[in-house]
Amino acid sequence: MERIIVTGCLGQIGSELVTRLREEKGNDNVLATDIRRPEGHPVVENGLFETLDVLDEDRMLELATEFKADTMIHLASLLSSVAEDKPQVAWHINMTGLTNALEVARKLDLQFFTPSSIGAFGTETPKINTPQDTLQRPKTMYGITKVAGELLCDYYYSKFGVDTRGVRFPGLISYDTLPGGGTTDYAVEIYYEALKTGSYVCPIGKGTVMDMMYMPDAIDAIITLMEAPADKLVHRNAFNISAMSFDPEGIKESIQKVLPEFTMTYDVNPKLQGIADSWPDTLDCVAAKTEWAFAPKYDLDKMTEDMLEKLKIKLEVK
Numbered sequence: 254m255e256r257i258i259v260t261g262c263l264g265q266i267g268s269e270l271v272t273r274l275r276e277e278k279g280n281d282n283v284l285a286t287d288i289r290r291p292e293g294h295p296v297v298e299n300g301l302f303e304t305l306d307v308l309d310e311d312r313m314l315e316l317a318t319e320f321k322a323d324t325m326i327h328l329a330s331l332l333s334s335v336a337e338d339k340p341q342v343a344w345h346i347n348m349t350g351l352t353n354a355l356e357v358a359r360k361l362d363l364q365f366f367t368p369s370s371i372g373a374f375g376t377e378t379p380k381i382n383t384p385q386d387t388l389q390r391p392k393t394m395y396g397i398t399k400v401a402g403e404l405l406c407d408y409y410y411s412k413f414g415v416d417t418r419g420v421r422f423p424g425l426i427s428y429d430t431l432p433g434g435g436t437t438d439y440a441v442e443i444y445y446e447a448l449k450t451g452s453y454v455c456p457i458g459k460g461t462v463m464d465m466m467y468m469p470d471a472i473d474a475i476i477t478l479m480e481a482p483a484d485k486l487v488h489r490n491a492f493n494i495s496a497m498s499f500d501p502e503g504i505k506e507s508i509q510k511v512l513p514e515f516t517m518t519y520d521v522n523p524k525l526q527g528i529a530d531s532w533p534d535t536l537d538c539v540a541a542k543t544e545w546a547f548a549p550k551y552d553l554d555k556m557t558e559d560m561l562e563k564l565k566i567k568l569e570v571k
């Protein structure tokens with residue numbers, strides 16, 4: 254992983270991943286791309302950036318060839334909540350985008366990473382200690398594209414020898430870029446509201462436990478997996494990874510340890526609740542731990558302290 258092209262890099266993950274890769278690999282070795290080009294955005298201004306719609310395979314191939322990429326990190330996708338509102342568009346972007354990216358990786362012999370999600374499971378999957386290899390019958394379009402994507406990445410490895418790797422991310426929490434329309438977005442919004450107004454109306458019901466992870470651990474996981482020796486990987490794509498699991502009461506109590514006056518009420522959003530109810534409570538991450546030494550550093554309270562500290566600066570809250 255020395256010359257890396259990243260798709261969908263202006264989103265929640267990409268904006269932080271690109272910054273970290275530029276620091277570690279050098280500015281000239283990371284080509285950031287996205288369908289949008291917002292003026293003044295640090296990812297656009299502080300290094301190599303090109304606009305790229307992942308539905309345009311010719312341009313993707315041209316950019317990766319000219320850049321002499323050896324690695325593709327494919328992040329462009331519609332997330333769970335947005336995908337339920339426009340399922341046909343989500344299928345097109347998530348599947349055609351992925352197929353195009355895998356084809357470019359095959360043609361140029363690139364190492365390849367793309368994330369799956371806890372959305373790749375369904376109501377029939379065991380919810381507690383969800384195994385690495387288990388029943389996957391998701392009921393959402395997002396989940397369907399994620400399972401299909403996991404299988405497609407496995408196929409490109411076994412059929413064409415492309416060095417595909419990936420994880421099933423849980424809900425990711427970060428302070429840099431707001432999440433792009435997923436079911437776990439509440440766990441980011443709650444920190445903003447805690448600082449801005451001191452209260453939060455939660456769209457996910459009490460007792461709804463989901464897996465989560467702080468963004469620095471997510472970025473570490475991508476880099477560690479990509480740099481892991483190939484002969485140690487029994488699985489390749491879709492490793493279960495998680496750092497914590499909690500329900501809305503759990504995150505509220507963690508915030509109250511820092512901001513005792515913080516309050517929360519509920520106004521459950523049926524669409525989000527339906528998706529959340531079909532996802533696991535806690536993932537079994539033993540495959541990731543044994544095959545490439547996955548080891549997250551942040552638990553809920555450590556993450557809360559860091560989030561509130563960083564957001565205070567960002568939001569200029571005293």
Ligand code: NAD
Pocket residue numbers: 260261262263264265266267286287288289305306307308327328329330331332346350368369370371421422423424425426431432433434435437
């Ligand atoms: P995001 O919604 O924040 O960002 C996605 C980016 O893709 C955006 O910048 C958008 O402009 C871009 N994009 C959309 N359509 C495009 C197109 N046609 N061509 C090029 N770019 C396009 O997403 P994210 O949270 O950064 O997620 C990245 C990946 O990680 C996705 O595959 C997502 O399913 C997966 N994931 C994310 C989470 C999470 O909590 N953020 C959890 C599990 C899995």
